Amino acid sequence: MSKKTKSKRFKFPEETSVIFALILLVGIVGSMRPTFLKPENLLNLAASYSISALLAGCIVYLLSMGEIDLSFGWILNLSAVVAGLAMIAGIPVWISILLGIVAGGIMGAINGALAVVMRLPLIIVTLGTASIFQGISLISNKSGSVVPTDEKLRANIFFRALGGEIDTPIPFILIFVVFSFFVLHFTLHKTRFGYRVLAIGSNPEAARLAGIPTKRIKILACTLMGVVSGIGGVLFLGFRGAVDPSTGANLLLPVVAAAIIGGTPLSGGAGTVWGSLVGALIVGVIGVGIVFLGIDAVWSTLVTGLVIIFAIGVDQIVRVRKNRIS
Amino acid sequence: MNSQTTHKVISVRGLAKRYGGVKALNGLDLDLDANKVHAIVGENGAGKSTFMKILSGGVTPDDGSIEVLGEKFSSFSVQSASKLGIGIMYQELRLFQHRDVLTNLFPDREMRIGPFIARKKMAEIAIPVLKSIGLDVDLNQIVGELALSDQQLIELARVLIEKPRLLILDEPTSALNGRESERLLDLVRLLPKQGTTVLYVSHRLDEVFAVSQHITVLRNGSLVFSKPTSELDIPTVIAGIVGEKSVESIAKKTGSVDSNSKAEKVLEVKNLSNGRQVVDVSLNVAPGEIVGVAGLIGSGADELLETLFGARQKISGSVKFKGVKMQTLSPQNSVRDGVALIPADRKRVGLMMDRTVSDNLSQVSAGGYKRGTFFVSKSGIAITAERLVKKFAIKTENVQVRVGNLSGGNQQKVVIGKWLEIAPGLVLLDDPTRGVDIGAKVELFRLVREIAAEGKGILFRSTEISELTSLCDRIVVVKDGVSTREVSGVDDAELIKLINE
Numbered sequence: 001m002s003k004k005t006k007s008k009r010f011k012f013p014e015e016t017s018v019i020f021a022l023i024l025l026v027g028i029v030g031s032m033r034p035t036f037l038k039p040e041n042l043l044n045l046a047a048s049y050s051i052s053a054l055l056a057g058c059i060v061y062l063l064s065m066g067e068i069d070l071s072f073g074w075i076l077n078l079s080a081v082v083a084g085l086a087m088i089a090g091i092p093v094w095i096s097i098l099l100g101i102v103a104g105g106i107m108g109a110i111n112g113a114l115a116v117v118m119r120l121p122l123i124i125v126t127l128g129t130a131s132i133f134q135g136i137s138l139i140s141n142k143s144g145s146v147v148p149t150d151e152k153l154r155a156n157i158f159f160r161a162l163g164g165e166i167d168t169p170i171p172f173i174l175i176f177v178v179f180s181f182f183v184l185h186f187t188l189h190k191t192r193f194g195y196r197v198l199a200i201g202s203n204p205e206a207a208r209l210a211g212i213p214t215k216r217i218k219i220l221a222c223t224l225m226g227v228v229s230g231i232g233g234v235l236f237l238g239f240r241g242a243v244d245p246s247t248g249a250n251l252l253l254p255v256v257a258a259a260i261i262g263g264t265p266l267s268g269g270a271g272t273v274w275g276s277l278v279g280a281l282i283v284g285v286i287g288v289g290i291v292f293l294g295i296d297a298v299w300s301t302l303v304t305g306l307v308i309i310f311a312i313g314v315d316q317i318v319r320v321r322k323n324r325i326s
Numbered sequence: 327m328n329s330q331t332t333h334k335v336i337s338v339r340g341l342a343k344r345y346g347g348v349k350a351l352n353g354l355d356l357d358l359d360a361n362k363v364h365a366i367v368g369e370n371g372a373g374k375s376t377f378m379k380i381l382s383g384g385v386t387p388d389d390g391s392i393e394v395l396g397e398k399f400s401s402f403s404v405q406s407a408s409k410l411g412i413g414i415m416y417q418e419l420r421l422f423q424h425r426d427v428l429t430n431l432f433p434d435r436e437m438r439i440g441p442f443i444a445r446k447k448m449a450e451i452a453i454p455v456l457k458s459i460g461l462d463v464d465l466n467q468i469v470g471e472l473a474l475s476d477q478q479l480i481e482l483a484r485v486l487i488e489k490p491r492l493l494i495l496d497e498p499t500s501a502l503n504g505r506e507s508e509r510l511l512d513l514v515r516l517l518p519k520q521g522t523t524v525l526y527v528s529h530r531l532d533e534v535f536a537v538s539q540h541i542t543v544l545r546n547g548s549l550v551f552s553k554p555t556s557e558l559d560i561p562t563v564i565a566g567i568v569g570e571k572s573v574e575s576i577a578k579k580t581g582s583v584d585s586n587s588k589a590e591k592v593l594e595v596k597n598l599s600n601g602r603q604v605v606d607v608s609l610n611v612a613p614g615e616i617v618g619v620a621g622l623i624g625s626g627a628d629e630l631l632e633t634l635f636g637a638r639q640k641i642s643g644s645v646k647f648k649g650v651k652m653q654t655l656s657p658q659n660s661v662r663d664g665v666a667l668i669p670a671d672r673k674r675v676g677l678m679m680d681r682t683v684s685d686n687l688s689q690v691s692a693g694g695y696k697r698g699t700f701f702v703s704k705s706g707i708a709i710t711a712e713r714l715v716k717k718f719a720i721k722t723e724n725v726q727v728r729v730g731n732l733s734g735g736n737q738q739k740v741v742i743g744k745w746l747e748i749a750p751g752l753v754l755l756d757d758p759t760r761g762v763d764i765g766a767k768v769e770l771f772r773l774v775r776e777i778a779a780e781g782k783g784i785l786f787r788s789t790e791i792s793e794l795t796s797l798c799d800r801i802v803v804v805k806d807g808v809s810t811r812e813v814s815g816v817d818d819a820e821l822i823k824l825i826n827e
Contacts, residue, residue: 190704191702192693192700192702195688195692196693199693202685203675205675206676208657209635209675211695212693213658269681
């Protein structure tokens with residue numbers, strides 16, 4: 001028997017192929033429209049897709065657990081509404097921000113608790129709660145936009161930075177989101193909580209029998225999704241300055257697509273946080289690139305759909321191959 | 327020769343089937359007369375189920391010829407089986423739990439008037455059949471709401487409706503109580519007169535003698551004997567099933583533990599019930615002792631270990647672990663208190679099949695154990711895994727190999743390894759040799775002995791009698807959910823008699 005050595009052969013990280021796909025895509029659009037490659041354009045693109053990237057980084061947790069949350073778009077909306085209304089009501093901005101994030105966390109916890117108590121898949125539960133959160137949002141802002149007064153937002157350094165009024169070489173929101181990705185990646189792969197999430201996704205019954213508190217972890221993961229959606233809501237409020245009733249309505253596709261394109265399987269047990277960031281950028285490049293190429297923007301949804309099918313198709317072929325070899 | 331009366335229902339020559347290195351059937355020659363009830367008996371792994379699966383067309387033999395109901399086949403498919411009128415009633419229920427009785431009785435062969443389902447026509451056929459087996463249920467009732475015994479009878483009715491010429495029954499009474507079993511046996515006895523030959527597969531020898539006219543004994547994939555029931559008695563059949571055991575192949579007991587010693591018991595169970603399969607079980611395990619649990623399928627022995635671990639809910643009774651009374655049993659508490667369960671269904675509930683050996687070995691210590699740390703380091707897990715792989719001699723290229731790629735025996739070692747990492751005081755082994763070849767079995771038993779020698783208590787359930795008699799210091803016999811007696815130093819034949827009585 002040959003003794004196994006630590007450095008067998010160089011292994012590319014699992015995200016290599018998506019990164020390559022992203023570079024390829026940027027190259028294609030750039031070769032046809034060189035202005036696309038201007039750094040400020042690319043940074044703007046990244047900044048405008050950073051909120052959906054952040055949510056994608058977190059939905060990876062739920063996908064790794066074999067679950068999916070359909071309500072996060074409306075959690076984002078309602079959290080932003082809560083924060084916005086609090087500011088309008090005269091509550092200090094920092095506390096309003098906190099209120100928005102806490103509201104998101106509570107909504108996430110409700111999702112998780114319902115799924116655990118009713119023993120239902122999260123997808124079913126959030127189908128219902130999504131409408132509830134949307135409904136509450138519509139009632140509380142009377143189907144109108146929530147616009148905290150300018151001076152209030154401008155008085156807060158966080159919002160000034162988000163709104164781009166403080167000069168940073170890289171958009172502030174991008175810095176914030178990349179930092180969040182370090183935290184999300186670390187939590188999934190280096191902490192006990194992340195370990196347990198992946199164990200539940202691999203085999204829920206085996207996880208339960210190994211003494212893992214599966215119910216608590218489920219609720220915690222949903223709460224995390226709520227908190228991150230809440231943060232997303234606050235970022236949105238700062239980035240755009242207002243929330244309207246349709247905010248968050250169109251997030252489901254780009255976010256879940258980003259996670260799947262990034263390489264997180266829907267079957268659970270595995271997930272890549274960094275992959276989802278790359279996936280979000282791919283979705284972004286498709287959306288913006290189509291406009292650059294002079295194609296009507298309505299095509300971007302179709303193309304995104306095709307890319308999803310392509311990504312999961314490739315993933316499935318790789319998996320089937322692997323199983324056949326073994 | 328009068329072919330009308332003596333024609334063979336089954337005639338096989340040199341039938342062989344191997345799974346990997348295991349010979350499930352080893353050149354079987356067998357002739358069975360038509361219009362009789364034939365019983366087929368043998369231990370697990372004797373080749374009964376492979377034989378049945380070949381007859382139903384589900385498994386293709388590697389070698390040999392099959393003649394069924396006078397027709398010769400070289401290959402035999404599910405289609406040819408159903409064309410010939412071979413009906414099979416499996417031990418596991420194959421019912422659509424969410425649909426009604428009538429729909430279940432006509433799976434994919436429902437009658438139609440034009441494009442519409444003709445429920446009335448189907449009911450006219452179904453009612454007499456249900457009546458004949460004494461099952462009184464509403465045809466519109468959802469099957470999942472019925473008692474398990476009724477479900478089993480529906481499974482039977484579903485086969486009988488096809489009026490099979492050959493009916494294969496696999497442990498048909500495993501979910502039935504005494505009275506229901508009687509009813510079923512009465513029915514089976516009548517079938518040959520109606521032109522149905524019956525192959526009756528069961529572990530319960532009393533039933534076999536009550537119902538059959540002919541008994542065939544298989545052992546290790548070969549025929550031991552095939553004789554009319556009238557020429558046989560129970561001891562002869564048991565001797566045939568057990569054979570001259572090569573018990574030596576399984577490492578013999580090293581030293582017996584004095585179970586009456588004053589040392590505190592690792593486990594004390596009094597009147598345990600889970601409200602369903604486990605009715606009233608009392609037993610205890612001393613440190614260093616291997617206690618066996620013996621019982622037929624459906625006796626409650628299957629569920630006992632899961633109930634003790636907390637995977638199933640306990641209804642009443644007391645469980646003391648190392649002298650401390652356990653208030654609630656749950657997997658989390660068990661991990662905390664050092665109780666390990668090696669589950670029977672390794673693939674479904676024991677392992678994360680798509681994950682690496684390393685991830686699986688750390689599942690309990692890093693994931694479930696209370697004293698685990700907040701941070702989990704991949705390299706730390708891998709180092710632990712490498713140590714465990716060496717300790718338990720798990721055959722794997724490295725610890726980053728998918729656990730699903732390992733052989734059954736090595737998978738089982740991973741399950742055992744992940745639990746022993748938290749140094750449990752009590753190990754519940756639930757049929758650990760299922761799907762494990764004989765070489766790995768010997769190794770597993772050596773491992774179990776070593777674990778016991780470290781002073782841990784072991785509760786060992788097995789469906790194979792010889793494993794229990796050769797490995798255990800004491801054996802608790804469970805019947806109908808009740809621990810009826812405790813024995814030690816019995817041989818295989820005695821134990822078979824005990825669990826059958």
